Amino acid sequence: MSGNNMLSGKVWKFGDNINTDLMLPGPYLFRGEAEQAGAVFMNHRPGWLAEMKPGDAIIGGFNYGMGSSRPAARSLRNCGVGFLLAESINGLFLRNCVNYGFRAFECPGVTQAFEEGDRAELIIEEWTVRNARTGQALAVSKLPKMLLDMMLGGGIFPMLEAQGLIALKTAG
Amino acid sequence: MGMTITEKILSRASGGSHVKPGDVAVVDVETAVLMDMTFLPEGWREVLKLHDKSKVAIVFDHLVPAPTIQAAMAQRAGRLFAEKFGIERLHDVGPDQGIAHAVVADRGYALPGTVLVNGDSHTCAAGAFNCAARGVGGPDMLFAITTGTTWFRVGETIRYDFTGKLRPGVSAKDIFLFIAGEYGAHVNQNIEYGGPGMSSISLNGRRTLATMGTELSAEFVIFEPDDALLDYMHRVNPGATMHPTLPDADAVYKERRTIDLGSLEPLVALPDAVVNNSVKISAVAGQKIDQAFVGSCANGTLDDMAVVAKVLAGRKVAKGTRFIVTPGTQAIFRAALKAGYIETIMEAGAVVTPATCGACIGGHMGLLGPDEVCITASTRNFKGRMGDPSARIFMGSPATVAASALAGAITHPGAFFEGDAA
Numbered sequence: 278m279s280g281n282n283m284l285s286g287k288v289w290k291f292g293d294n295i296n297t298d299l300m301l302p303g304p305y306l307f308r309g310e311a312e313q314a315g316a317v318f319m320n321h322r323p324g325w326l327a328e329m330k331p332g333d334a335i336i337g338g339f340n341y342g343m344g345s346s347r348p349a350a351r352s353l354r355n356c357g358v359g360f361l362l363a364e365s366i367n368g369l370f371l372r373n374c375v376n377y378g379f380r381a382f383e384c385p386g387v388t389q390a391f392e393e394g395d396r397a398e399l400i401i402e403e404w405t406v407r408n409a410r411t412g413q414a415l416a417v418s419k420l421p422k423m424l425l426d427m428m429l430g431g432g433i434f435p436m437l438e439a440q441g442l443i444a445l446k447t448a449g
Numbered sequence: 450m451g452m453t454i455t456e457k458i459l460s461r462a463s464g465g466s467h468v469k470p471g472d473v474a475v476v477d478v479e480t481a482v483l484m485d486m487t488f489l490p491e492g493w494r495e496v497l498k499l500h501d502k503s504k505v506a507i508v509f510d511h512l513v514p515a516p517t518i519q520a521a522m523a524q525r526a527g528r529l530f531a532e533k534f535g536i537e538r539l540h541d542v543g544p545d546q547g548i549a550h551a552v553v554a555d556r557g558y559a560l561p562g563t564v565l566v567n568g569d570s571h572t573c574a575a576g577a578f579n580c581a582a583r584g585v586g587g588p589d590m591l592f593a594i595t596t597g598t599t600w601f602r603v604g605e606t607i608r609y610d611f612t613g614k615l616r617p618g619v620s621a622k623d624i625f626l627f628i629a630g631e632y633g634a635h636v637n638q639n640i641e642y643g644g645p646g647m648s649s650i651s652l653n654g655r656r657t658l659a660t661m662g663t664e665l666s667a668e669f670v671i672f673e674p675d676d677a678l679l680d681y682m683h684r685v686n687p688g689a690t691m692h693p694t695l696p697d698a699d700a701v702y703k704e705r706r707t708i709d710l711g712s713l714e715p716l717v718a719l720p721d722a723v724v725n726n727s728v729k730i731s732a733v734a735g736q737k738i739d740q741a742f743v744g745s746c747a748n749g750t751l752d753d754m755a756v757v758a759k760v761l762a763g764r765k766v767a768k769g770t771r772f773i774v775t776p777g778t779q780a781i782f783r784a785a786l787k788a789g790y791i792e793t794i795m796e797a798g799a800v801v802t803p804a805t806c807g808a809c810i811g812g813h814m815g816l817l818g819p820d821e822v823c824i825t826a827s828t829r830n831f832k833g834r835m836g837d838p839s840a841r842i843f844m845g846s847p848a849t850v851a852a853s854a855l856a857g858a859i860t861h862p863g864a865f866f867e868g869d870a871a
């Protein structure tokens with residue numbers, strides 16, 4: 278990353294224990310990526326996809342992303358969510374955020390500090406997020422460089438491609 | 450500050466740095482197991498450079514022999530990959546076939562004190578061998594085999610100390626059902642099993658218990674090493690480098706819990722959820738069943754085949770009840786054949802299938818129809834897991850399942866073990 282890399286997004290709040298089924302419903306598991314992206318929170322919060330704008334932020338509570346290893350993080354990325362901040366993130370879900378290049382960070386206190394509709398300004402290099410309405414700044418939990426690089430670089434596939442370890446998707 | 454077994458193994462695999470809960474450890478992968486589903490076209494990419502072919506094993510298990518063209522194509526992709534890089538540990542359809550976690554166990558691929566990954570969620574099965582093993586995503590597998598590394602966020606550890614010894618007719622599955630019923634999920638936590646009673650649980654029983662850790666939502670599930678484990682490893686994988694790992698004396702645990710094995714009894718999980726769902730058999734005894742199943746990576750061991758044969762010996766499966774038995778690997782199948790278990794099981798009217806995931810995942814055989822009732826000794830009883838979503842799936846030990854198959858209804862297995870030495 279270079280220069281001033283503030284990510285700014287309107288905040289949508291989701292609660293504790295948001296599971297991967299809610300983001301990527303079972304019946305969509307074997308559909309294409311685009312269809313999966315169109316199903317995010319379809320049962321949990323119908324109509325949300327139509328309201329949210331690309332770049333908007335999700336704020337979650339504890340154990341965000343609990344559940345199966347399905348690529349729900351890919352769906353959030355594909356439907357345009359700019360970044361996610363949560364009190365805590367489930368291990369397997371965090372793994373898939375890194376794998377699929379979706380910006381997701383733990384940020385204790387974030388549910389208190391933001392109300393729905395606020396604007397969150399995230400500066401990853403400084404590991405801080407600011408509430409544009411209240412001016413309150415919070416520390417974001419650091420991710421080791423290797424994982425951050427993968428996450429910001431679009432995930433595992435582009436990285437392995439760039440290193441010549443796997444073939445490009447279009448090849449062959 | 451001392452480390453738990455998981456922390457020590459991850460520490461060693463990450464080059465020796467101290468590892469504690471909350472850290473992200475980047476670790477060397479000693480063993481990467483690729484199963485058939487990993488080669489499905491949506492997730493697989495052609496590998497250009499492999500880190501180390503000797504660290505890779507390929508096992509086709511979920512859909513073997515291939516029931517669909519898609520499955521056949523995934524297996525072909527796996528074969529071509531093995532051929533391209535000269536990977537020797539290829540468990541294709543044939544004599545070396547089996548469920549990946551069971552093959553890993555049979556062959557001693559899970560080396561004590563090392564890290565193993567597989568794209569299947571029940572990979573913590575290898576924790577029975579004092580191995581830090583974890584199910585990861587498909588992309589993680591490509592990362593592991595091309596870079597030789599992976600990463601884990603380190604969780605806190607719950608330590609279980611076993612005392613005493615299981616009574617006859619009570620098995621490792623019942624230990625699991627007790628823990629799942631009593632303590633529920635272990636999200637983002639590691640489980641460590643040890644204590645003075647641990648060695649009384651057979652290695653096969655430890656395999657069952659470690660495998661079921663996935664259903665507790667645990668990260669790593671790991672047993673202390675003992676002589677039985679090391680003797681076994683030296684026998685099945687002679688010459689392999691092992692690093693048997695005990696916890697530090699001052700290891701820090703989130704919680705320590707003691708379980709008296711002698712106090713446990715057979716339990717059953719009610720349909721639709723494994724955790725917080727265990728009941729005494731008396732609560733459901735007499736519930737009619739259409740199908741009984743013993744198999745999967747959790748309960749396809751030779752011990753399981755022996756117990757089923759013991760219960761069925763000289764008796765007949767109830768009319769109108771289907772009993773399906775699936776050994777975890779073809780090697781276990783052959784051993785059970787030599788021991789006479791298969792003949793006993795088949796004489797009683799059960800169907801013995803080749804080693805595969807099969808009915809466990811409602812794959813290519815043994816599915817349930819609408820409103821049918823099944824009792825299973827496998828890994829999951831989720832709605833729709835084994836067929837129609839209206840079917841109800843109870844979970845019990847192989848002894849409970851076999852006793853229920855004979856009666857055509859859920860039955861306590863105790864009578865079949867009376868007089869056995871404790």
Ligand code: SF4
Pocket residue numbers: 511548569571744745746747805806809810827828
């Ligand atoms: S036997 Fe069942 S739980 Fe085990 S790997 Fe196969 S499908 Fe998964």
